[in-house]
Amino acid sequence: xxxxxxxxxxxxxxxxxxxxxxxxxxxxxxxxxxxxxxxxxxxxxxxxxxxxxxxxxxxxxxxxxxxxxxxxxxxxxxxxxxxxxxxxxxxxxxxxxxxxxxxxxxxxxxxxxxxxxxxxxxxxxxxxxxxxxxxxxxxxxxxxxxxxxxxxxxxxxxxxxxxxxxxxxxxxxxxxx
Numbered sequence: 001x002x003x004x005x006x007x008x009x010x011x012x013x014x015x016x017x018x019x020x021x022x023x024x025x026x027x028x029x030x031x032x033x034x035x036x037x038x039x040x041x042x043x044x045x046x047x048x049x050x051x052x053x054x055x056x057x058x059x060x061x062x063x064x065x066x067x068x069x070x071x072x073x074x075x076x077x078x079x080x081x082x083x084x085x086x087x088x089x090x091x092x093x094x095x096x097x098x099x100x101x102x103x104x105x106x107x108x109x110x111x112x113x114x115x116x117x118x119x120x121x122x123x124x125x126x127x128x129x130x131x132x133x134x135x136x137x138x139x140x141x142x143x144x145x146x147x148x149x150x151x152x153x154x155x156x157x158x159x160x161x162x163x164x165x166x167x168x169x170x171x172x173x174x175x176x177x
Contacts, residue, residue, distance in 0.1 A: 038147040039072040058140040061148060062086035063121055063167070065159075066135040070150035075137050079159075082128030086142055087121050094118060102170045116173040122166040130159035136172070149174075 037045075047053035064086045068076025089095050097103055097118055099110030105118065137150035159165055 036070060036072055037149050038074075040146045041148050042072075057091060058148075060088050060090050060140075062088055062139045062142055062145070063172070064137045064139055065123070065130070065133045065165070066137065066150075067131045067133055068135060070135050070137065070152065074147050075135050075150050077131075078137075079130045079133065082126050082130060082161075083124045084126065084130055085124055086139060087123055088142065089117065089121060097170075114173060116170045117167060119169050120166050121172065122164070126159055126161055126163055126165065128161050130165075132156050132158045136167075 044053075044055045048055045064075065064078055065084070066075040066078045093105045093107065095118055096115050098106050099108035099113055099115060100106070101110065102116055103118055108115070133153065134156045135150055135152055138148040139145045140148060157165075
């Protein structure tokens with residue numbers, strides 16, 4: 001089963017392309033999709049931009065799934081057990097498209113402020129129920145760690161034993177406006 005979420009209208013540059021302007025723009029969510037940078041990232045951007053505090057983005061981000069909602073401080077009901085683990089995606093030009101178009105691997109030169117995953121992101125096959133997944137998120141660690149951003153799926157998905165759980169290439173779309 002493929003998830004097809006769309007994360008759009010994030011404040012500033014996408015987290016994966018850079019955070020420098022994130023605190024300067026307003027978050028606008030499409031209808032029925034709660035989404036946001038976390039308080040953690042918002043604070044890091046403010047400190048970086050106007051307080052001259054260093055911030056090193058993570059070399060790897062981890063895609064997570066949850067049965068509950070997003071909040072600026074975390075997600076509710078991250079899936080656990082039955083073979084679940086966050087999926088690591090290196091923060092690299094090859095893994096996230098440049099703003100000039102889906103599938104591109106050069107530094108961003110586009111004008112639309114959009115990036116997406118360049119390859120399918122696949123979770124381990126569930127050995128039992130993961131429940132009804134409603135939210136996806138990016139963290140800076142394989143477990144615990146800091147929430148970076150989160151979004152509601154376009155449609156909740158019930159995950160059962162043996163399902164293939166993946167985001168197709170281009171399905172995790174981040175748009176900065």
